[in-house]
Amino acid sequence: MVLAYGDRLGDVEVVRPLVVLRSAVIYEAIHLQQRVFLKVAHPGQDNEHRLIREAELLQKLQSTANQRPVLPTLVSPYTRANAQARLVGRAMLSDQLVTYTLFAHIPGEPLQDVLKKHPQLWIDHIGWITIELASAIALVHGAQHLHLALGPESVLVHFAGDQGVPRVTLVDLGLATTLRQTTDNRTYVEHWYRDAVRPGGTAPELASPTRVGGGVGAGTQTDVYGLGLVLYELLASTPPFSRNQISAEPIYQRIIAGQVTPLMRADVQPIANLALQMLARNPSARPIDARAIVDEIKGTEIGMTPVVRPSRWPPPARIFRIAAIVLLVAFLIALLLSVREIFV
Known part of the structure; x- marks a missing residue:
């Protein structure tokens, strides 16, 4: 409805x-x-x-x-x-x-809509969006909760001010499920149901759940996988797995097998490698949590300081100064011509 x-x-x-x-x-x-x-x-x-x-x-x-x-x-x-x-x-x-x-209310539009309008964002904007999104997930983890349903539709992006700096708000906290631990230090979540996330947004450990204490085996590295899905789509302009809901099982099988198409981004190889590491089939091969993602991206110096994409136009202040000079010169020329006509 x-x-x-x-x-x-x-x-x-x-x-x-x-x-x-x-x-x-x-x-x-x-x-x-x-x-x-x-x-x-x-x-x-x-x-x-x-x-x-x-x-x-x-x-x-x-x-x-x-x-x-x-x-x-x-x-x-x-x-x-x-x-x-x-x-x-x-x-x-x-x-x-x-x-x-x-x-x-806050300004912004869903990231999925931003990607439809601008399939290839500037790399510094990609880095900054990922840093802010990972910071939001780090807050969720700090409260001993997991998201488990990350995707571009969960995120609002606003390009703020004249500089167009991307600001991110996580408007959906996913399953918002409590992170619990068993006596043998395995983590699991209680509030899980198969239709909670689309097939293309399901981590391998959720696509093929390992039941632990009546819950689903998951941890902070499961949300790292979700962040990897978003970062991959930002870099490749397409999701790593189809969002087709009609035939879910083949998608689940690709996810479980870890069949991710390599990223052809030699221009930003460190962050492309990070995205693929975040999508590793084995959770232990991924960065440990969302805070680690922030540190990794800052280490690449991508998205560290959101800056203005170079413009072919000069700054507005310079345009105004040039216009003022042109008008002044035009006025002086007109004045000289008027004086000349008087004395001729």
């Missing part, structure tokens, strides 16, 4: 859909005369519980010193004083109870 312009959930009015996710739809909306993002869970308990876990995790991260602009800011869906602590809203729509959350 996708809402249309003018549909209402309580005092929230839908403006337009922004992105359709596996478990929810994010809309631009109006709440109390303010622009917000409205995130509505798809029908089903799994999707509703996932939205609730995400809201609880965001509240936890926002209440610590680790709050960063790379994560969205929750807005209470209720205006009554005794309901301010409630993170999740519920409303009836077409005889169906809908579960939703609200985020503060």
